[in-house]
Each structure stands twice: as C-alpha cells, then as structure tokens.
Amino acid sequence: MLQHFSFKPMFxxxxxxxxxxxxxxxxxxxxxxxxxxxxxxxxxxxxxxxxETVKKMIHELMLFHVYD
Known part of the structure; x- marks a missing residue:
C-alpha cells in the first residue's frame, strides 16, 4: 500500500x-x-x-484525483 501519496502539476x-x-x-x-x-x-x-504493482496503484490514484 502506498502511504502519503501526493501530487502536483508540473507546470x-x-x-x-x-x-x-x-x-x-x-x-x-x-x-x-x-x-x-x-x-x-x-x-x-x-x-x-x-x-508493476505500484504503477497500477499510482494509475488508480491519478484517475481518482485528477480525472474525476
């Protein structure tokens, strides 16, 4: 499980x-x-x-937070 996941726009x-x-x-x-x-x-x-497992978790989080 990923902990303390954070993201921000590059630009x-x-x-x-x-x-x-x-x-x-x-x-x-x-x-x-x-x-x-x-x-x-x-x-x-x-x-x-x-x-590969971690990448799947990241994709799910980005879909939920960014593309929602």
Whole structure:
C-alpha cells in the first residue's frame, strides 16, 4: 500500500498535463513524473520493488484525483 501519496502539476499553467508525485512504499520514499500518456518516469534514482504493482496503484490514484 502506498502511504502519503501526493501530487502536483508540473507546470504553472494547470491546463498543460503532467504531474509530479511522491509517496512512501515499504518504508522508502519514491518520486516520479506522471506523463500525459499515462507513463511514469521515476526520479530520485530508484524505483520501487514490485514496480508493476505500484504503477497500477499510482494509475488508480491519478484517475481518482485528477480525472474525476
């Protein structure tokens, strides 16, 4: 389960798509960019274990918060 998930627009013009996000997973902090095509680019030098499972959780959260 992702904890303390937060996101914000990449650009000041909020009409342009793209968001940065961060969260904790298994007591480690991860961050990345959620791009307009739904792809995820990890920042901060590492990606979480069970990456595909985590990506699914991120997609669900972004759909709920951004595209609602």
């Amino acid at each position: 000041e013009n909020k009409q342009l798509p793209g968001w940065t996000f961060s969260f904790f997973y298994k007591q480690a902090r991860y961050s990345g960019e959620y791009l307009p095509d739904g792809s995820i680019k990890w920042t901060g030098g590492s990606h979480p274990p069970e990456e």
